[in-house]
Amino acid sequence: MKLDYTLRLADDALIMGHRLGEWCGHGPILEQDIALTNTSLDHLGRARSLYQYAAQQFSQLPAEKKAGVFSSVVLQETILAGKDLDEDDLAFLRDGWDFRNHLLVEQPNNDWAYTVARSFFFDAFNYYFYSELQQSTDETLAAIAEKSLKEVTYHLRWSSEWIVRLGDGTDESHAKMQYAVDELWMYTGELFVMNDTDKEMLHQGIGADLEKIKPLWMLKVKAIFEEATLNIPAGKWMQQGGKEGRHSEHLGYILAELQFMQRAYPGMEW
């Protein structure tokens, strides 16, 4: 359960980091290109810490349990050969259905407004989530949360700033911003769904209470949208499945790009 939870946080960080990294060399101006790459590296750094911790948890499982954790073929073979997994195995050799990230973070960059909207929804969630996770009874997760919170605070400042700038900007930037938040809104519900893992982790004092985070997140979104003269999207229907390994088509393309080198040239380093 804790492994599933840790992997979800790691996968969120990896996939978000990858998405933002796709802007590298394509940013609208040099300064924002660097800003996004910085943020991307914050996410990747957090992903590493979490994957290392996940690998450690996995290695402590009894042998008979190890076989059932992942359905990815390459990982199965590694495990059957009696080898342990490391952070790179988890990031580069796991198949899509073993990924636990939220659907929100795998959504494509499309344009600047989309990227900003996705970041804002996720950064605001991360901010309250990691604030809570600092209280975790699990010392490693609490320490990662404490370190991440400083980074996330800046991420949220950056994305809030851009929501306001574009929302309360020109007619065109306003229209694009409103369109992007409307389109991405249906991926925000999943952030607050307490699935079995969430319930168990909360029960053990390890995980965060998403029900508690939801109103805080909503307040933040309302405040920033008001300043940005944006409307809260009316749509009520929410998409979900990422936390259970049911992903949108986009994740497959991300993993194809992300994992190609390790799969084509196993063990390659540079």
Added chain:
Amino acid sequence: MKMAEQSRQNKNEWPLWEVFIRSKAGLDHKHAGSLHAADAQMAIENARDVYTRRMEGVSIWVVESRNIIASDPGEADSLYEPANDKIYRHPTFYNLPDEVKYM
């Protein structure tokens, strides 16, 4: 709506800003470079991302480049040459005690 006006004015390019970074408390802000930004707040944030990624700073100043008044390089001779032969303006005739480290 000030932002909207500004972005119409600078349709193709945001204004240039000069960035000054203080590397640690107690030291001066030093000129680090310049960057483009739509307004002061964005300039601070861009400066943070561009100039403090390797722990270079603890404080940032930004000022729009057009607000800086510079001396004319053509007048360098009359402005700076006269100081050249006034050797007595340098405090080199004193014996400094060893305890004074930063002179």
